[in-house]
Amino acid sequence: MVERTDAWDAAALRRLKNEVIGSRVSKVKLANGGKLAGIAALLVAPHATREERILAANILGSIAQNATPTTLLAVLQCDAPCLLLICLGSCATEARHIQDPVQAAVLGRYLEAIVRALRAIMCSVADQIGYSPRWGLGNEWGYVSMMGSKSEGLPDAIHLPEKLDEQSMEQDVPRNVAGSSAVKIRQAIAAAWMPSVPESAWIHRHEDASRGERVTKAAKTRKDEDHAPSMAAPPPDAPYTEYEAMCASLDEAEALAGCDAYATLTWLCRSTISTLFDQKSLFLLLGALMVASDTLGDQSKCKSYSSSELPTLADSKIVLGRAQAFSIVGAVCEILGACFTINGIENYTSSPMGTRLRFSHSRTHQPASKTSRADDIARRYHSFLRFAPWDNPFRADESSLSPTLEAPGYTAIVTLLGAAESSSPRVQEAALWLLHGLLTSCSDIGIATLLELYSTHGTKFVPAIKNLATQSRSASVRLVAYSCFVELVGSPHAPVSGSWLMQGIIALLETPGDIQVQACFILARLVRCQPELQLLAAEKYSVCERLSRILDRTRSLLKFSSTSTDQRPLTQVDESVVRLHESCLTALGILATQSDIMRRRILACSPTFLQSVVIPSLSSRAVGIQIAACRLVRALSRTISILRTTFMDADMAEHIFALLESNPPGFLQAEALAAICNMLVKYSPMKNIALQQDRIEILTRHAHCLYGPVRFNALWAIKNAVWDCESATKRRVIDTFGWRYLAAITSSSDSCIQEEALGIVRNLTASHTEETVCEDIEMVLSGIGEDHLLGVIEGVVWSLHNDAATEQAAFILSNIAAGSDRHRALITDRPNLVDAMCSFLQHRRETVREAGVQCGFNLGYCKAKKTRDGHDTVQHRAVTRLCAFGFDDRLKALEKDPDPNVRNRVRDVLTRI
Numbered sequence: 001m002v003e004r005t006d007a008w009d010a011a012a013l014r015r016l017k018n019e020v021i022g023s024r025v026s027k028v029k030l031a032n033g034g035k036l037a038g039i040a041a042l043l044v045a046p047h048a049t050r051e052e053r054i055l056a057a058n059i060l061g062s063i064a065q066n067a068t069p070t071t072l073l074a075v076l077q078c079d080a081p082c083l084l085l086i087c088l089g090s091c092a093t094e095a096r097h098i099q100d101p102v103q104a105a106v107l108g109r110y111l112e113a114i115v116r117a118l119r120a121i122m123c124s125v126a127d128q129i130g131y132s133p134r135w136g137l138g139n140e141w142g143y144v145s146m147m148g149s150k151s152e153g154l155p156d157a158i159h160l161p162e163k164l165d166e167q168s169m170e171q172d173v174p175r176n177v178a179g180s181s182a183v184k185i186r187q188a189i190a191a192a193w194m195p196s197v198p199e200s201a202w203i204h205r206h207e208d209a210s211r212g213e214r215v216t217k218a219a220k221t222r223k224d225e226d227h228a229p230s231m232a233a234p235p236p237d238a239p240y241t242e243y244e245a246m247c248a249s250l251d252e253a254e255a256l257a258g259c260d261a262y263a264t265l266t267w268l269c270r271s272t273i274s275t276l277f278d279q280k281s282l283f284l285l286l287g288a289l290m291v292a293s294d295t296l297g298d299q300s301k302c303k304s305y306s307s308s309e310l311p312t313l314a315d316s317k318i319v320l321g322r323a324q325a326f327s328i329v330g331a332v333c334e335i336l337g338a339c340f341t342i343n344g345i346e347n348y349t350s351s352p353m354g355t356r357l358r359f360s361h362s363r364t365h366q367p368a369s370k371t372s373r374a375d376d377i378a379r380r381y382h383s384f385l386r387f388a389p390w391d392n393p394f395r396a397d398e399s400s401l402s403p404t405l406e407a408p409g410y411t412a413i414v415t416l417l418g419a420a421e422s423s424s425p426r427v428q429e430a431a432l433w434l435l436h437g438l439l440t441s442c443s444d445i446g447i448a449t450l451l452e453l454y455s456t457h458g459t460k461f462v463p464a465i466k467n468l469a470t471q472s473r474s475a476s477v478r479l480v481a482y483s484c485f486v487e488l489v490g491s492p493h494a495p496v497s498g499s500w501l502m503q504g505i506i507a508l509l510e511t512p513g514d515i516q517v518q519a520c521f522i523l524a525r526l527v528r529c530q531p532e533l534q535l536l537a538a539e540k541y542s543v544c545e546r547l548s549r550i551l552d553r554t555r556s557l558l559k560f561s562s563t564s565t566d567q568r569p570l571t572q573v574d575e576s577v578v579r580l581h582e583s584c585l586t587a588l589g590i591l592a593t594q595s596d597i598m599r600r601r602i603l604a605c606s607p608t609f610l611q612s613v614v615i616p617s618l619s620s621r622a623v624g625i626q627i628a629a630c631r632l633v634r635a636l637s638r639t640i641s642i643l644r645t646t647f648m649d650a651d652m653a654e655h656i657f658a659l660l661e662s663n664p665p666g667f668l669q670a671e672a673l674a675a676i677c678n679m680l681v682k683y684s685p686m687k688n689i690a691l692q693q694d695r696i697e698i699l700t701r702h703a704h705c706l707y708g709p710v711r712f713n714a715l716w717a718i719k720n721a722v723w724d725c726e727s728a729t730k731r732r733v734i735d736t737f738g739w740r741y742l743a744a745i746t747s748s749s750d751s752c753i754q755e756e757a758l759g760i761v762r763n764l765t766a767s768h769t770e771e772t773v774c775e776d777i778e779m780v781l782s783g784i785g786e787d788h789l790l791g792v793i794e795g796v797v798w799s800l801h802n803d804a805a806t807e808q809a810a811f812i813l814s815n816i817a818a819g820s821d822r823h824r825a826l827i828t829d830r831p832n833l834v835d836a837m838c839s840f841l842q843h844r845r846e847t848v849r850e851a852g853v854q855c856g857f858n859l860g861y862c863k864a865k866k867t868r869d870g871h872d873t874v875q876h877r878a879v880t881r882l883c884a885f886g887f888d889d890r891l892k893a894l895e896k897d898p899d900p901n902v903r904n905r906v907r908d909v910l911t912r913i
Helices: 010-020 024-032 036-041 050-064 069-077 080-095 101-129 143-147 166-171 182-193 199-203 208-224 242-255 261-276 279-296 322-339 356-363 373-386 412-420 425-441 444-451 461-471 475-486 498-509 514-527 531-539 543-558 575-591 596-603 609-618 623-636 640-650 652-660 667-679 693-703 708-721 727-737 739-745 751-765 770-784 786-799 803-817 821-828 831-840 846-859 873-884 887-896 900-912
Strands: none
Touching: 010 024, 010 050, 024 050, 024 069, 036 050, 036 069, 036 080, 036 182, 050 069, 050 080, 050 101, 069 080, 069 101, 069 182, 069 261, 080 101, 080 242, 080 261, 080 279, 101 261, 101 279, 101 322, 182 199, 182 242, 199 242, 261 279, 261 322, 279 322, 279 373, 279 412, 322 412, 322 425, 373 412, 373 425, 373 444, 412 425, 412 461, 425 444, 425 461, 425 475, 444 461, 461 475, 475 498, 475 514, 498 514, 498 531, 498 543, 514 531, 514 543, 514 575, 531 543, 531 575, 531 596, 543 575, 543 596, 543 609, 575 596, 575 609, 575 623, 596 609, 596 623, 596 640, 609 623, 609 640, 609 652, 623 640, 623 652, 623 667, 640 652, 640 667, 652 667, 652 693, 667 693, 667 708, 693 708, 693 727, 708 727, 708 751, 727 739, 727 751, 727 770, 739 751, 739 770, 751 770, 751 786, 751 803, 770 786, 770 803, 770 821, 786 803, 786 821, 786 831, 803 821, 803 831, 803 846, 821 831, 821 846, 821 873, 831 846, 831 873, 831 887, 846 873, 846 887, 846 900, 873 887, 887 900
């Protein structure tokens, strides 16, 4: 039963606010009682007073703070973020016309309440489906979990990079915690929001004949309601009217009606992210940022402009106190910083029809285009860059802006830099993390643009950040300033050296508490793909030994034991200790990626490093620690001598395979499979141990998984398993794997899966010995089907879509060409394949050219008896076919190929053909 909005008055709302603040039990009870819809409806109900709206926003924000998944679901089913954004739009409309100073001050309180509530909701949304680069994973996700630095005890089934935490929805509280269905909840909100619109209008809202009339009526009703100034009609450039916004909300609820709670929550989180970064919503938030920043300092001193007497850039009539301004600036930065790099519904694979996104597209008669995640993030970045004072929805009127402001240069990022230079460390930190997100998301051209901007105080980008890194009294501010520069290392615009950054980060690495956690993660990002910095960290700063000492301390606090699985419940463990252990393992894993010397140095930090640190971490109940340990094992396993000695002694394969059966398939299992891939390489002494029949069955089961990263890594492991091994082993593995399934995925529409499937076929057709060449090829052709396999190869080569798959297909042809006369004839009798081999010689990828040369070498060689004229029949026919397609001419052109492997093979093939 949904609570009516008229059941709440200001006094009742105050009592409820005091009840829920700090009480998780009260929050869950309120969400489960079906009362959230009535509270959310107060945000837009015409009869609600300003004070009631402020209290409703405060309550929703309190409930969303550190929300469990099911409590968050209750908030999102009410469409609370969208309602708050609509309130923000109404606030901007009022700000342009308000005259009464008292009302202007109340409007300031209202603005603060809206933004703070949005911050709590959006940070919880980001925590549910995103990943924090500053906090890692721990027991849960990063941002919200670390706000209190204590575990909330949520289950640890986690998937990356998109969280799919179905178990948490099952184990936290009952699935019906959110009360009524989203459709009923949103219908109740619609009735409270637009009482003049009959219920039948919502039911028949898709009938275009009456739609315009209903929209007009709804707008007229809002205009006549003088007692609700906050519900003023939206400006003409609004993406859609309030009535249409409600229609979109109901469409979304109906589309999700058949989904379970976990799928619904995941969808609603992504939908909310998309709504937030719709340009209208984003500009409202950036406008609020500018209004609040304007209160904190004179913005007319920006060096991007020639005049020194410009009017206030925000020019809003809202009255804010200094504390309110700091609160709003910090909240907006935290909202956008937490969500900026998280994917919305634009690229979500399970997009049901009738969603808010599709609704908005249908209004403009544009199809819902498929864009990549990178494109989507780039769009958000450019929206930041293009926002200027004249785009501010809170400004009073057009004439208030000086013509000087028409000059390019003043963007939201300028205001953001000004916030980073404010006097509040918390605001500085929030602004810098948002800048960090922008830096990680833009191209080299975008970085160059950023570095040329000035702050509102007249400081250029690099000096502003460098001053904070070296002079701030707050260790948190210094750390995030260093982190901003870390994202520029390796780019042509890097303003500081890696060694300078290393010195500053190492100094903070010894700072106890949450700073140490972030410093480890930032250090890991600094040295990734930077061998010289990895060596500097190890040699000059003894980072391996430092991290090992920290791990010894955290291990004792976490009560890890190599023999006992008795660990304290997660709720009794300080979350920051969990994160610190994870961050140290992560940094060591990065340091171990490229150097045998570094891997041995890590293991030399302690005589029992694997037994006392790594293996217990693999069995931890904190998924972040498990994943970091898997990544460290994967890096260490790149050294064959470590596989042959240390890993064998520790029985590492058993511990890694145990992870594959401990939880439903997720990102943890994907990381475990990545480590197993290295144990199955050609020279690994652990290969036979990993290829026991029960373990082959485990790999096979995960290769059939629907979760992409798990399936991909399992296929990679199967590919390594059948490389350069005996025919009997190949048959045993693939018989378990399934020939029919292998044939199916060679035609997969997923290019990555198809590439791995062809890689398996390539290794199956590559014979372990010369005596088994024909046997292995025949096994594959009979198992998959000759026509199917050769048809797939033709399709891959001539689709010209995937160079990696083309490379696998080229080597499969080369392997088949090394078989019997019948196998060679299968190739030469198909003109498309002969033409394909000629195309290989001109391919942009050197490995494909090498495979093409190898094809010619194998086709030109034969052991069969020669005919009376002295020519081998198959060899002669193959060479003739190749030359007819111009293979020999293209081959001669490769005598000066830049790749030595190609050049060396060309001479041998020319001799043969």
